[in-house]
Amino acid sequence: MSGISLLKKNAQLVLTKKNLSNVTARVGLVLDISGSMRSLYKNGTVQKVLERIVAVASSLDDDGVLDVWVYDHRFSRLPSVTENDVDNYVERHILSNDYLPKFGRNDEPPVMRDVIAKYTKEEPSSDPAFVIFINDGGVKRGKGDNIDNAVIDSSGEPIFWQFIGVGESDFGVLKKLDNIEGRVVDNANFFQIRDIESMEDNELYELLLNEFPLWLKEAKEKHIY
DSSP states (O other): OOHHHHHHHHHHHHHHHTTOTTOOOEEEEEEEOSGGGHHHHHTTHHHHHHHHHHHHHHHHSTTOOEEEEEESSSEEEEEEEOTTSOTTHHIIIIITOTTSOOSOOOOHHHHHHHHHHIIIIISOOSSOEEEEEEEOSOOOOSSSSOHHHHHHHTTTSSEEEEEEEESSOOOHHHHTGGGOOSOSSOOEEEEEESOGGGSOHHHHHHHHTSSHHHHHHHHHHTTOO
16 A cells, blocks of 8 residues: 555544544645744655645545645745645755745744635635644744734634644644634634654544534534535
8 A cells, every 4th residue: 555545544534533524625734934844844754744634635625635835924825736746745846946935934824814815715615624734833923913813814714724833842822722712613723743753643633633523513503614
């Protein structure tokens, strides 16, 4: 069994367990590409993470497509990816792309606004969007537009944000997502993984898909999708 086939099998087992095997959703992946992430791109960790997320998109998305963004204090939409062209994706589209802004500082709201625009204005759909957002700390803080605002503003839209903190940072901003007031529904979740490469596939997928079914139920009851 090929690597991606095994990942798909493991993903499908968890999707079935979570009663998601008959759910169709668009899947997006937002990758932190700030300076502190440089080593994780260069040592192959981000490529392996991408492959594990593609396995989820292959099962949830009707076309098996994963939409991809990267961001530092700028953001870029990258070509969408499927299991057929995931091999060497990070090298081809990120590391070898000299025109792609990367390895700057963190600024999350602009890329979040672009994700919201794509799924609500540019490409509206009857299918909800499951957006996986990977960050290694250094989240933008302070006044003005911030993560809380973007989460609140999109709480009435068919978008669920699954934030994943990678590494040893504090992630104080992301840990407080469940306490954000003023939302139509609870549309965001966060968990931290200190070493994502050492985590078993099933454990990752359990965490990844833990709150999405709860949001689907509540969002449907409130006619968000």
